[in-house]
Amino acid sequence: MLAQREAKLFGKKDVGTEQLLLGLIAEERNGEGFLGSGVTIDRAREALKNLLQESNQTFVTSDKQASEIPFSSGSKRVFEAALEQSKKMGHNYITPEHIALALFTVDDGGATKILDKLGLKTQKLQAESIVRLQGELAKDGRTPPPAMSLPAKSGATAASSSKRPGRKEKGALNDFCVDLTLRASDGKIDPVIGRDSEVQRVVQILARRTKNNPILLGEPGVGKTAIAEGLAIRIASGNVPEFLTGKRVMSLDMGLLLAGAKERGELESRVTSLIEETRKAGNVILLIDEVHTLVGSGSVGGRGGNNGAGLDIANLLKPALARGELQCIGATTLDEHRKHIEKDKALARRFQPVIVNEPSQEDAVKILLGIRDRYEEYHKCRITQEAVDAAVYLSSRYIADRYLPDKAIDLIDEAGSRARIDAFKRRKEERVSILSKTPSEYWQAIRAVQAAQEAAFVPQSALGDSEYLIESAANTLPKAVDIDQESVSLPVNELMEGSVIVGPSEIAAVTSMWSGIPIEQLTSDEQLKLINLEKLLQTRVVGQDDAVNAISRAVRRARVGLKDPSRPIAAMLFCGPTGVGKTELTKALAQHFFGAEDAMIRLDMSEYMERHTVSKLIGSPPGYVGYGEGGTLTEAVRKRPFTVILLDEIEKAHPDIFNMLLQIFEDGRLTDSQGRVVSFRNSLLIMTSNVGSSAIARGGSGKIGFSFAEGGDEDYTNLKGLVMDELKNFFRPELLNRIDEVVVFRSLEKAQVRAIVDMMLAETKERLAKRGINLEVSEAAVKLVCDEGYDKAYGARPLRRAVTRIIEDAVSESLLSSHYSEGDTALLDLDASGNPVVVQHSKPDRCDHGLCVQVRAPVSVASS
Known part of the structure; x- marks a missing residue:
């Protein structure tokens, strides 16, 4: 017991009432100290030490175990009195509050001296103990008996205690609520725009005689709380019917209500006090944001359910709501309302729903314009009309998992902070550069400022003396050289201070950073890359110009913003025999345009041949293993929406997968097993298939081996027609029609x-170069690889095997049998029998043997 530990600390032979008091103080673990007095155990120990020193007593910590120290007769009388207190109050247990009440009643004088030393009054502590015990009975739904009324001697003290400064004396409404009406009167709430119909609906429900409690339902970020704030603004301005005149909208802070309520019954006591104060006030409308958190809060059985022995907050509110003593405005999302509120029918029927839909883009622009000045004042910048339009448009198009106006407001906010930080860095660099300027450079800067002033129609007399000119020039030199049209129209003082402007480019940069999608203006390097994309892809894929051109056109359309915004970048089907570069082209696109081959999401559809594997793409349904982990496809796209998706060998997939592809190809969206909508509008989908390979092999005349590549465009058109005939026999028309x-x-x-x-060979040479060894291959060896590796039916894969067998195996044996140093060269040639042989050349290299050529970088080869 804590009291025995205190007795051991002070070297006492038994536990007296002093140590019993210290044990009760140590038991209090909340931030308010012993019974709300603010006294901690350290202060109490210091007070006891001072009392011992005043009486010339010394103490030494006892060697006994704390549990071996007995209780004094005075302490035993306290426990007996605590048992009597518990019986009178109808409890079948003893709490620290019972012991405290008994200690104040039958104290032998030791505890009273400590309390006096700490400046505490016994009556106040008694009153706090009784309040807590009353909360315990309220938790069980019982009325406190007369024995729990405050003692008569504490009446005067109770009156004086109301004057004590502290949180409890302010009342539950002031402790746990924020007065939105007062904040609206002080201008601390942003204006609410475009929600007149919803606010009017709330006013109509509040005017009802019964069940006059509206609940705002909508997706996160659509402005549910703003509607309640709009009501507070109307009340503060007097723009409400007479029955709302003088009302106060108080927002309940659930975090404050629950914080520190560790003692049994303390939370219930707070709620009952809140209800009672609201009833007495008569002019309070309680706003409960995230109202679903009321269900289960405070239950002994846990926060998420109502299986415990105690009542939750919702059950405490129900009687007051039913009697009309409490008027509430609730706010929650549709999902949380369905999960928590609708299951409690008694609670649900006491609220009247008000659906808050996402505003249109036009309304969102009006909302942002209404609050623009607040953000301009905060970030010390100017937000242009074009920036507002861009925030709404770009957030609607590229940020699909959030809702207007919240996501557009966040874009404006972060763009303002970004521009402000950039301007600070820029000004700092300019000030540092002043020290390195010559006098002639200063005068050049002055002339530049004068030219800027003339462009802004500022009279010369407003510029002041030369010293001011020099300081202004140092601060604005970069802006004076290249001033845009928006800056010209600014006031003089903003021009002189280098006003920070947030435009569409800043909004696009933040959107790109959030989504990973390149939205900002094309740079010259990126323009050159897009123009020459075909050449870049042809460095890795040979002889497939039609495929390279098709995929390059789709990427260019998407990058300049001409593609359909409601569909993916493109949905393509690559058909052809094995080994001709279908998968390699997709990898090349991921590397050259999407940044790296890792940017590609590759799904081998042979893993999805069974029906039960289809759910792996969007996530397992409830009740199955893996539920809640997300789908292979949907999670990958959620994390990286700007990507290329490769569905390899699509013909091997189960037919049910084609049903999901229909929605992706047409609408650019897919819903996973948890109900989240995943956007594919910034993804490029490529399917590869071997369907049609037989038509390519047969050719138009039906003879095996006829090559369409030897013909012109007409032959290729005939070939494509044959392949489409086979595709129509395998895939359903609605899928082919969406490709x-x-x-x-x-x-x-x-x-x-x-x-x-x-x-x-270039790849092989690169791997050897990491070991510091060069590789040269003779023309004869290269010809041998081409002859043995060429197989028209199997494409380039036999070439890979030939390179491995003829080149890499021979070089590997040479590296193991010979001692190579860094800088040496391995020369691969053919011997008299036509077998590969490797000759080692020590550095410096000698390339005058005339038998081989150094492996060169691959070049683009156009199909014949």
Whole structure:
């Protein structure tokens, strides 16, 4: 027991009432101290030490175990009195409050001396103990008996205690609520725009005789709380019917209400006090944001349910709501209302729903314009009309998992902070550069400022003397050189201070940072990359110009903003024989445009052949293993919406997967197992298939081996028609009709094999270069690889095996059998029997043997 520990600390032979008091004080773990007095155990110990020193007593910590120290006769009388107190009050247990009441009644004088030393009054502590015990009975739904009334001697003290400064004396309304009407009167609430119909609906419900409690339902960020704030603004301005005149909208802070309520019954006591004060005030409308948190809060059985022995806050509010003594405005989301409020029918029927929909883009622009000046004042910047329009448009298009106007407001807010920080860094750099300027450079800066002033129609007399000119020039030199049209129209003082302007480019930069989608203006490097995208892709994919051109056109349309915003960037189907570069082209696109090959989401559809595997894409349904973990496809796109999705060998997938693809191709969205909508509007979907390979192999005349690549565009059109016939036999018409383009890959010709071999040898050379060894391959060896690796039916994959067998195996054996130093060269040639052989050349290299050529970088090879 804590009292025995205190007795051991002070070296006492038994536990007296002094140590019993210290144990009760140590038991209090909330921030308000012993019974709300603010006294902590450290202060109490210091007071006892001072009393012992005043009486010339010394103490030494006892060697006994704390549990071995007995209780004094005075302490035993306290426990007996506490038992009597518990019986009188109808309790079947003893709490620290019972012991405190008994200690104040039968104290032998030791505890009273400590309380006097601390400046505490026994009557106040008794009153606080009784309040807590009353809360325990309220928790059980019982009325306190007369034995729990305050003692008569504490009446005068109770009157004086109301004057004591502190949180409890202010009342529950002031402790746990914020007066929105008062904040509206002080101008601390942003104006509410475009919600007149919803505010009017709330006023109508408040005017009802019974069940006059509106509950605002809507998605997060649509402005539910703002509607209640709009009502507070109307009340503060007097723009309400007479029955609302003088009313106060008080917002309940659930965090404050629950914080520190560790003792049994303390939370229930707070709620009952809140209800009682609201009833007595008569002019209070209670706003409960996140009203679903009331259900289960305070239950002994846990916050999430109502299985415990105690009542939750919602059950305490129900009687007051039913009698009309308490008028509330609730606010919560539709999902939380369905999960918590609707299940409690008694609570649900006491509230009248008001649906708050997401505002349109036009209304969102009006909302942002209404609050623009608040953000301009805070960030010390100017937000243009174009920035507001861009925030609404870009957030609606690229941030699909949030709602207007919240996401547009956040864009404006962060763009303002970003611009302000950039301006601070810029001004700091300008001030530092002043020290390195020569007098002639100062005068050049002055002339630049004078030119800017003339452009802004500022008279010369307003510029002041030369010293002011020099200081102004130092602060505004970069802006004076390149001043835009918006800056010209600014007032003189803003121009001189280098006013921070937030425009569409700043909004686009923040949107790009949030979503990972490149939205900002095209740079010259990116423009060049997009123009030459075909050439970049052809460095890795040979002989497939039709496919390269099709995918490049789709990417350019998306990047300049001409694609349909409600659909993916493109949905393409790559058909052709194996090994011709279908998957390689997708990897090349991910590397050159999306940043890296890791930006590609690759799904091998052979893993989704069974019906039960279909759910892996969007997540397992409730009751199945993996529920709540998200789907393979949906989670990947949620984390990286700007990506290329490769569905490899789509013909092997289960037919149910095609049903999901219909929605993605048409609407650019998919709902996962948890009800979250995932946007595919910034993704490029590519499916590869071997359907149609037989048509490519047969050719138009039906003879095996006929090559369409040897013909012109007419032959390729005929080939594509044959492939489409096979696709129609395999895929359903509604799927094929939603695919943007079906690209037929041509078979590889022997003329294209050399370029592919060069690419493979370049990769081998790069791996050897990491070990500091160069590689040279003779023309004869390269020709051997091309001859043995070429197989029209299997494409480039046999070439990979030939490179491995002829080149890499021979080099590996040479590296193991010979001692190579950094900088040496391995020369691979053919011996008299036509077998590969490797000759080591020590540095410096000698390339005058005339037998081989150094492996060169791959070049683009156009199909014949």
